[in-house]
Amino acid sequence: MSGGALIFLAGAMAIFLTAASALRGYVATGQVWLIVASLALYGVGNLLMVRLMRESGMAVAISISAVLQLVLATLVAVMFFAERPSQLQWAGIGLGVIAVALIGWPKGAVQ
Template sequence: MTLVGSVLLAASTFVFLLAASFAKSWAVAPGNWKLVATLILYSVGNLVMLRLVREFGMSIAFSLSAVIQLIAINIIAVGFYGERLSLLQISGVVLAIIAVLLITFAPSAR
């Protein structure tokens, strides 16, 4: 993974976390500015993802982004918004992380 790729991955994750937080804020107390901010942030995140696809390839870029966002968004949802996951949901998150890790790192293990 290159330095540029790492920075882009961190940037896209940060932007998507902001977008998810604005989306939650809009869901709790709707407002036009929150909706517009959410749409702009998701658009910016997707533009960064286009560069990541060029850097890593589609499968790796989206897999890495998905697992990082999965972990980070769940931390924010549970820690900041007080949401709770059932044991079955936690199991699903863990299995999703394992699946993405296998997809991402299995080709290099050959």
């Protein structure tokens, strides 16, 4: 992935995490405007993903985005919402990190 693609990926991740946090806020408070805000944020995040798909392909862009969302959403849930994944869940998250490393591995680095 190029530097520009990484910037778009970082922006999309920030937007997706904000959207997920808004949905978690809705669960806690029941305020409907949080659902509307979350849907709007997901729309903007997906527009950024289109740029990523153009540059790196759908398989790579979606795979990296999905696993990064898994890891980052877990960290947000632990830090801000006092959620505690089990040891088995942490192991799965660790495997996700390994998966992102393998998916994003530079082409030609392994023969």
